[in-house]
Amino acid sequence: MNGSAFPPSLRRMGVGLAVGGLLLATACSGTGADTTGAEGGGDAVELQISPEDGAAEVRPDLPVTVTATNGTITDVKVEQTAPEGAEPAAEQPERSPEDAAGLDAITGSLNEDKTEWVSDWTLTPGSEVTVTATAEDADGETTEVVSSFSTLPATEGQRLELASNFPLSDETVGVGMPIIVNFDLPVQNKAQVEAAMEVVSEKPAVGAWNWFGDQTAVFRTEEYWEPDQNVTVNLHLAGVPAADGVYGVENYQIDFQIGREQITTVDNDTHQAVVESGGETVREFPISNGNGSTRAYTTTSGVHLTMEKYQHLVMDSATVGIPEGHPDYYKLDVDYAVRFSNSGEFLHAAPWNGSLGQANLSHGCTNASTEDARWFYENSLMGDPYVVTGTDRELEVDNGWGYWQRSWDEWLENSAVGEPDATDEPGTPGSPFGAEADAQVSPAAS
Missing domain, CATH: 2.60.40.3710 (Immunoglobulin-like)
Structure with missing residues (x-):
């Protein structure tokens, strides 16, 4: 976020767009009542809307803009009607009409003197769009201008x-x-x-x-x-x-x-797992990690996240590149398995491992007793931090959800926008509009 007084989802605003050959080369405009001779009167307020009224196949990635001369903008409404017979692109969870209207609404940002309004979001391809803008002059006289146009439909396969x-x-x-x-x-x-x-x-x-x-x-x-x-x-x-x-x-x-908040720390050297919730230790239990005889059998160190869990799981080494017939091939039935990487690593019950808390004997997973593994399974949420220390194999950022690495x-x-986004404020940094649109508008005041 940029600290602007207005929603920062669009950080570029402009009075006029030189669109060069596009279908919104001019804007719809209108003026208010003649105020000549009125007390305190002056020039009539004038409103301009782009895209222009009647334009067809307007690119949906160009912003809607409204500008006022000799007055201030008091209201802008953008209504979109999907093309007849259009089906949702993909199945979504059912939303209330209020939620759907809020998500699909084309909001906008005003400049400080309320003479320029620019839409925050792009338009739906293949839709009919109506923009209604209202402005007021110094004497309180209002002007309303309407622009209706259609947007370019998306091409099948694109x-x-x-x-x-x-x-x-x-x-x-x-x-x-x-x-x-x-x-x-x-x-x-x-x-x-x-x-x-x-x-x-x-x-x-x-x-x-x-x-x-x-x-x-x-x-x-x-x-x-x-x-x-x-x-x-x-x-x-x-x-x-x-x-x-x-x-x-x-x-x-x-x-x-x-x-x-639940964070688990697994110490490869002490063979102990400590689970903290809200900063307090709620569980501590002995474990056995990978034996380290090969890289594949070395538990990865770093900040992992719990990804999914299975009450019962067949663990087949063929899924991590060790096929049947190989000397190291294994196929195990395990209970209470919680995944923490995509390289075959789980915390799971291993009642056959008699070295819990003493030595690392697994193929890379974290072994625990059935009781402790059941507790961890029952008390884990997807996205809980799971931190492993003490091994010489570092978790890769793209191994499972190793993003905290x-x-x-x-x-x-590595962000394309390159700016942080404050999530407790509306909008986003950057601009969703096409490159040509970005070049034609100037930065909003901060």
Whole structure:
């Protein structure tokens, strides 16, 4: 966030857009009643709206702008009607009409003297749009101007959609939980897509997005989330230019809860696990980590997150590159397994291991007694920090959810926007609009 007096989801505003050959080359305008001769009278207020009235196939990634001359803007309403017969791009959790209207609403930001208004979010492709703007002159006379136009539809095969996300709506997660968004198409314009994804938390936090490949974006906070709060992710993707000719076609909303704070520390040298909740130790138990005879059998050190859990799981070494017939092949039935990486690492019950608390004998997992593993299974949430110390194999940032392995400075450097986002304030840093639009508007006042 930039500390502006107005929502910072759009940080660029302008009076006129020189669009060069695009269909919104002029603006719809109108003037108020003739005030000549009136007490204190002067020039009539004039309003201009861009795109112009009647324009067709307007690019959805260009902003709606309203400017007032000889007066101030008092109200702007933007209404969108989806094309007839349009189906939702992907199944979403059912939302109330109020929530749906709020997510799909095209809000905007005024400059300090209320003479310029610029939309915060992009428009839905293939929609009919009506902009109604009202302004008032010094004598209180009002002027209303309406502009109606249509936006360019998204092309089949070039429609960016949400493929999956973690967490899901209504889930309760741990304080280390990232927000993971997987897209169905590669994203080239990563800064614009980052700027379209708004994270809102009840308690103050600062975070940023990083990309792992061209189809996965991950939001992580600078410090762990404060416990016991709600977080909402508003993905304003409709109309966002994800790549050349590729537009988002729908907005999405994810609502989840941050639960209690629980952090587990596993010491490879002392063979002990300590679980703290709210800063107090709630469980301490003996463990046995990887035997370290090979890299694959060495438990990774670093800040992990619990990812998923199984009451019963068949662990087959073939899934981590050790096939049947290999001297080190194994296939085990285990209970109370909680995953903490993608390289086959779980904390699980190992009643056969007689060296708990004394030696590291596993193939890389954290072995525990059945009683302790059951307790850990029952008391773990997805996204709980799980910190391993004392081994010579460092967790990779992209091994499971190893995102806390990057320092905050490194994380911020890897953000396409490159600015931190204060999640207890509305909006996002950067601009979701196309590059041409960004070049035509000037920075908002701070």
